[in-house]
Amino acid sequence: MQIGELAKLANTSAKTIRFYEDSGLVPAPARSASGYRDYGPEIVDRLRFIHQGQAAGLTLQKVRQILAIHDRGEMPCGHVRQVLNTRLDQVRAQIAELVALEGHLQSLLDRAARGVPPNTTIPRCAGFWKATWMRPPTSNSSSHATKTGRLWSSPGGLPRLFGYGRGVLGAVGAAEVDDGG
Numbered sequence: 001m002q003i004g005e006l007a008k009l010a011n012t013s014a015k016t017i018r019f020y021e022d023s024g025l026v027p028a029p030a031r032s033a034s035g036y037r038d039y040g041p042e043i044v045d046r047l048r049f050i051h052q053g054q055a056a057g058l059t060l061q062k063v064r065q066i067l068a069i070h071d072r073g074e075m076p077c078g079h080v081r082q083v084l085n086t087r088l089d090q091v092r093a094q095i096a097e098l099v100a101l102e103g104h105l106q107s108l109l110d111r112a113a114r115g116v117p118p119n120t121t122i123p124r125c126a127g128f129w130k131a132t133w134m135r136p137p138t139s140n141s142s143s144h145a146t147k148t149g150r151l152w153s154s155p156g157g158l159p160r161l162f163g164y165g166r167g168v169l170g171a172v173g174a175a176e177v178d179d180g181g
Contacts, residue, residue, distance in 0.1 A: 006039045010047035
């Protein structure tokens with residue numbers, strides 16, 4: 001079958017199929033006498049497998065590894081279990097980080113709802129966290145922040161607002177939360 005028909009059956013685009021072919025996920029097809037790609041019906045299942053792997057959050061490299069094991073005539077079940085267990089651990093870590101971030105954001109919102117002292121020197125809307133991100137780090141600080149105007153930021157250039165290190169979600173920096181106590 002030609003690439004357009006394959007794309008329609010696999011619910012993808014011809015461009016994606018060509019990308020997968022160039023990436024080694026789909027073997028190069030035979031060519032018709034007129035030079036068109038001529039795919040076998042088994043490629044539909046392969047494309048669906050690739051999409052299912054991506055839907056599970058697997059990288060194309062991981063999907064390629066699984067397909068390579070299959071293409072050698074071996075059963076990739078053990079490898080698939082290992083890859084899925086690793087991915088599940090990553091998802092659980094992301095969930096834990098999101099739960100911590102949710103709690104942190106809620107505490108900031110709770111602090112903001114209680115109001116800000118009228119004599120604060122920072123904007124009223126920003127007074128619910130201490131303005132440690134607006135002043136330079138002390139000489140004994142382990143921070144590698146650099147000055148960008150009045151706002152101090154991390155080496156990556158993001159404001160140091162939230163109390164999280166470089167984690168799965170990429171949040172940067174640390175600021176002390178004033179919980180009012």
